Amino acid sequence: MTPLAFVISLPVRAYRRTFSPFVGHNCRYQPTCSAYAMEALEKHGGLKGSWLTIRRIGRCHPLGGMGYDPVPEPQDRHAPKAKPTSEDTPDA
DSSP: OOHHHHHHHHHHHHHHHHTHHHHOSOOSEESOHHHHHHHHHHHHHHHHHHHHHHHHHHHOSTTSOOEEOOOOOOOOTTSOOOOOOTTTSOOO
16 A cells, blocks of 8 residues: 555545444445445555445445445556457458
8 A cells, every 4th residue: 555545545444443333334336435445445455445436435425326336456557458359350
């Protein structure tokens, strides 16, 4: 976890230790928003992990969805994109 992600995760850790036991287990999504936040911060770092967490919390309302909603896997931005080969293009 990056240093920024660690600092951002401190309020999430505090929530999980103090308020979460009293709120109950009535989450709409799996994993819970706090578990999602911790995983997003670990996988994506402070900035993108925070953005993913904010988006997830924004979806968590009575008219929102429910079910399994995993943290997306990080994409390697520096990986070369695959160029289409003659096998990928249809014959004319």
